[in-house]
Amino acid sequence: MARPLRIVIAKAGLDGHDRGAKVIARALRDAGMEVIYTGLFQAPEQIVQTAIQEDADGIGLSILSGAHMTLFPLVVEQLKEQDAGDIVFFGGGTIPPEDAAALKAIGVREIFTPGAPLQSIVDFVERECGRRRELVG
């Protein structure tokens, strides 16, 4: 029995714009994945605990409030602390190109800007999280 990929889609900080996150969640579901939606206003610690308990293959974080340079690194840190660095961490939001580059440098696997085609996100998740699944079993 092949177990579907499990992805946590999260909204962190005080940002309430969940349109994008929900659309992506649906697209991943339509592609056959199990998507766990954390809801709004999550702290980094909460997101990582969720990912651990749900044995997630990936975490997708959406931030449109400008707080990404604080919150993304905090999640990366938590993942390291909880020994969960193998989980594929990606995200999107109102993130200018230099910030996206900086985030990728510290361990965020990919940043999707507004306008990124849904299919490219789905393909990325299938590929990267699929790879992680193969490694981890």
Next chain:
Amino acid sequence: MAKMIDRPSGLGVPPSPEFLEQERVWEAASKRGKRRSGPGSGATDRTLSDVPLQTVYSPKDVEHLDLPRDLAWPGQYPYTRGIHPNGYRDRLWTMRQFAGFGSAKQTNERYHFLLAQGQHGLSVAFDMPTLMGYDSDAQQSRGEVGKCGVAIDSLADMETLFDGIDMGDITTSMTINGPAAIAVAQYIAAAEKKGIPRAKLGGTIQADILKEYIAQKEWIFPPRPHMRIIVDMIKFCTAEMPKWNTVSVSGYHIREAGSTAAQELAFTLADGFAYVEACMAAGMDVDSFAPRLSYFFNSHIDFFEEIAKFRAARRIYARHMREKYGAKDPKSWQLRFHTQTAGCSATAQQPENNIVRVAFEAMAAVLGGTQSLHTNSMDEVLALPSEKSVEIALRTQQVLAYETNVTNVVDPLGGSYFVEALTDEMERQAEAYFDQIEEYGGVIEAIESGFFQKEIAEASYRYQRSIEAKDRVIIGVNAFAHDDERIEMDLLKITEEMERAQARSVADVRGSRDNAAVAETLERLQAACRDPKDNLMPHMIDCANAYCTEGEIVEAMVVVYGRYTERSVF
């Protein structure tokens, strides 16, 4: 609501045989035509919101409309053609650019700049912690302070925000919802400290909490306690601040969340009517407060759909206010609204294209008769606007107002077969939604059932799918895109140092005030929260004057009302 009438309406004169023959010829020619194909051609038969469109409109499509009943003249019930007899000839719309970032001092500088560049009124954008009721040094605020608006922790910040600005002379719009009453209290306190009496203050507070549950998600307390707060605020402002718009019932955010135009129209008006009903249930006479209710719509990129939406909004509102709620003062029937161009239509790719989008959206708002307008800056998809791009956004309005001459004629599209037919269709769709909401037992019940959220999620997903399939295209994104685009722009940056400075500043305020007064005013506010007959506003003003921080006031109220959490609805 429209029914067949047996006399000529003046709009759809019964067509002559010659005209009918011309129609047949056109139909035949139309059938021979070959529809264009390729990207972006998959949705030529409908609006952005999937409302079906004919290829061309004729008198037959408006036969059922009645001139006196459905159109009348500008400044006359049902106000389809506008709420003022001379439209923009007498007075242009207010150019009101939303602004706010960083500290109160930084925003104050931006306000001085905008006023010097010819802006008419101020519009305050608050940061996320302030919008959600957290102080700048709270755990939940980390990374968020000053990022998408100005940080206002206490009266001290509000005073700085308006430093050097005559609060009795300009009007101010404050976009805040959960803690709106607190912001109003701080605004009043700041003005009175400068010697300006509250009765002289003009402006708007958004305070539309219902749409938060539906779309924007900036709530604090659960719906029913929040309604009480809003009713108290409306009561207070009605009595003490005759120039103040007590609520800006908003559709902008509903649209940004992915709804269709008809949903934006229907859900916004339904929210407005819910406030009307709540105030009437609290014993207020509808004509005492209705004239000061205002509205806030989105202006999206489907040009004619937006214009029809605005016109339909006025007509629906007038009809309900007069017929259903029994308002007698014409001012209670008149829908006054502010518009903002659609943030969700802007792209990160080839951002200069956003200038063009905004220009079209602004024109639709003006042809739709808006009272006040904010035009987005081209870089807002990536960051808060730079000085240069906000200037271009303001100039867009000025070119529209002074060069295009669309302001010289009131409701210039009135009588257009297409626009009148579409206006009517929007009204029909909105009424259908009202019926559905009734079935749930009202707006709050529908919110609790997830009705609005589900409609919006569906519309948003459908739209995204049409983009993915290239039925619809977005220039620069899925058509005419640069594969290797590197976005080079001077973006506004808010530093982490600003957050630390603000945290220090709020700590200073806490250290240098009369903490006994703080405790006392908070306690009295909390007691008032428990007593439905004790209006909360005077207590909030007392708290503001004691330099209570926003977070402290919110916490005191959360003890009584609790915090809201939503269900997940996809």
Next chain:
Amino acid sequence: MSEFFAGKPRALARAISWAESGRGAELFHRLYASTGRAQTIGLTGPPGVGKSTLSSALVRKARSLGKSVGVVSVDPTSPFSHGALLGDRIRLTEHFTDREVFIRSMASRGHLGGVAGATIDAVLLMDAFGMDVVLIETVGVGQSEIEVAELAQTVLVALQPGSGDSIQVLKAGIMEIADVFVINKADHPMANQLRREIRSMMEMLSFPGWVPELAMTQALTGQGIDDLWAAIESHAAYLHASGKYGDKLRQTFVHQVRQLALGGLERRLDQRLRETGDTGTDPYVAADRLLETFGVGKE
């Protein structure tokens, strides 16, 4: 495995995933002996009744008594595409960073009964892990309520005033499985009427052992939760006192064995059927022949 017994949440999470991948057998050889200690509570009800809010309140209550809690939240509505959108965790946010609370969302993955096939495994694993209480939460659609009854020692059925739920209760045979009825949104104008309706329905039936209790709650404010917990404990005490506790454990065991055995049989049967292409034989004869190949004689 050592991490599992060391109490590392990651290990429990991975174990549940293994069970979902069909590798439950390997785990249970080693873990089954550690099960049988947890108090299992099933919570079911129609959509919108506030189950997740109730769960959150129950978790809070259990924690206040110093108990560790596992929550399995099952979405029975996503069988076919093998994809699922699981959002019930949202209401449990306040417990996410509590080390003594473990929450797992599960999709039904084609299991026809509606409750996930691996749910029992997840419950047993949480039990073996050392959780004092395991809460199984699912939406009451299809047969999921009945299934939950087979998995949990105490079954709570949540009802919503003003929604015609009482009729549903009568129709679906819920009366037989509910140990406690929970009327949530007790502040609703029709809450008392619903209580009366349930009571009068109960009067029409006879309950030889445990008589279902009825709790009125307002999960958002916490009102009535203490009473609800008292009813749960009361039922648990009843089970132990009457010797029915052992029956419950056996019931769950039988349910799981049956499910595993039937699953295995079904797969072998389907395989054989794929191999036989012949439609010429009369179906009754074909079926009997198939059964014979498994060593099953005529009835």
